[in-house]
Amino acid sequence: MNETLAIYICYENKITDKQLIDLITYGIEEEGIPCHLKSDLCSNFKELAIIASNESQLDVGIGIDAAGNMCLHHSKLPDQYFLFESNHQNDKLKLRNIGVNGARLVKGIPFVV
Template sequence: MPIDTDKPSILIAVTTEDAFPTDLKPLLNGIEEEEIPVTTRVIDESTATERAYQAALASRLSVGLGFDDQEIVVHYKNLPAEQPLFRVNRHDTARFRALGANAARLVKGVPFKSLKD
């Protein structure tokens, strides 16, 4: 995924250039299904929530995602730093696609998909 800081896109925070795991591909699919561009950027913060918030601040679309071994977080720049919009357990792979779609739907201003079973 190329990094283009001038292109409006949802920003996914990674810890190193090659740190986007293949098991998160459904997350990208959910965003792309909603036709919103997505890019990655290295953001060096200690938690997924902090990375997601910094990504939201850096995104021209005001939406950022962060992840770690435990969770995936969707944040919006106008929310308090410690209160992300969505959190999904990293092992709950069935919800990744809907979480990605919801990040894109936040940009579009349309209703969210359910993250419940």
């Protein structure tokens, strides 16, 4: 386990549109929480989110696949449950909000919709 206190974003290494990742990180950073990026061979966004949340000391992770599917997971939840799941690759506000909600989960404050 890495010792960085951060939300982990684990993304499929075949992602070509890095703006997806950038917009999510902007949302996290706007809330004042650091994030850590990790590329992975896995192509299942749910598995990527589980990997990310398990590696994060904050227990919060986001998984993104090459098709733009993404979800937010907390390591204390069962692996089949995800807090947010979406494919909003063309909606910049919703991408940012995935990051905002990950940070708000850490801070214990209400989510944005």
